[in-house]
Amino acid sequence: MKLIVDGKRLDGRKFDELRDIKMEVNVLDRTVGSAYVQWGNNKVLAGVHGPREFHPKFLRDPTKAILTCTYNMAAFSVEDRKRPGPDRRSVEISKVISDALSSVAVLEKYPNTGIDVFVEVLQADAGTRCVAIVAASLALANSGVPMKDLVSACASGKIDGEIVVDLMKEEDNYGECDLPIAVSPRKGDVLLLQMDGHLSRDEYNKAYDMAVDGAKKVYDMQKKTLMDSMTNYVEGEGK
């Protein structure tokens, strides 16, 4: 399947162009923090519970909170019904998101507790782990848990020999490589780095740089979303 026609991608985007992204925080009433992110055709909802008592008690940490993220894809999120419940891929993505968020959250402030982040993918269209991290990071900031920085994420990859940013479903399925990354935008620390496919050393450097640029654009949107939610809150239009 040809993924680049007349120098443009199948959805008309340029090689360094991201899909349309919309973000909102404070969307759920039963959680302390929540966020909804629409990225291309991806629709992802994140909710945060906690800090709260951690069970089982013998596993709790008296020096810091334990942050756990649970990533789940809804049965209707993909074209062929996905069997409900965690599968190996969901468990892996849950782990990498938990690790990424644990490195930025100031967990020492709440010893002996647990902070639960739930990410539900309502509609999937490639790059869901990046969308999930972006949503989870917004929800965590919204909940008031102290963090050293937000987490931004973006994927890049190789299709038809070209390095492009933000792969969509067809590009992810038929492309040659997929490289999701997550960074802490202030310091540039890499919090998630995975690769699926083949890249030469130079291609990898180019793809990595493009993904980091994409993540920076996402960070600007995250910042604006949080700022807007605070102004709305004060002027009486929020929850």
Add this chain to the structure above:
Amino acid sequence: MFNVKDREFVIPGQLIGDNVYCTENCFSAENKVHSSIQGMVRVMGTRGKIIPISGAYTPKRDDVVIGLVVEVLECGWLVDINSPYMSVMMGEEATKNVMEEDLSKYYNVGDKISVKVIRVNEVYNFDLIRPRKLNEGFIINVNPKRIPRVVGKRRSMLEILRKKTGCNIVVGQNGRIWIKSDKPDNAELAVKAIKKIEREAQTSGLTNRIESMLDDERRK
């Protein structure tokens, strides 16, 4: 020097300033101070602090909180104070013969009490003393970070609420407020005013606006 103005909103990780003295909710990295939460910056001369928008209540020494009795134990009562941390209130607070008596006759499951927090340590073990049972009335939940605004400077806002609505109001630092009134209309008015304070906590002139809002409602 500060990179942000007084009353500006900040997000986690945002740079507050270089070589400045910032007290709450921030961290420093290589002499630069950053915010660790989303909130509003207050710059007062050379000092700064960040007022959070949201966050869980962590018990602090000398706080008066409103607790719910969750379980009656042999030696005391397990009390929920709307926090990730729970504590046992010792039976000695009600009686000298703790082991011989059935403690549920003093405080039973579901009772609302106002109680004082003392002796908080690094892992948030704490003690509760001087309980007072709150009979009748109801409890509303408010963002714990907004409670200082509901009380006001020198309790000014709370006095206005009490006087103008005629309700019994006990404010717990843990985000719970107990309201009791003979007239349900007054109680409803108090809830409406408190919810308005919670929404607009960071604006200025709020005390006057609440006072005029309550006067208007009472005239109706």
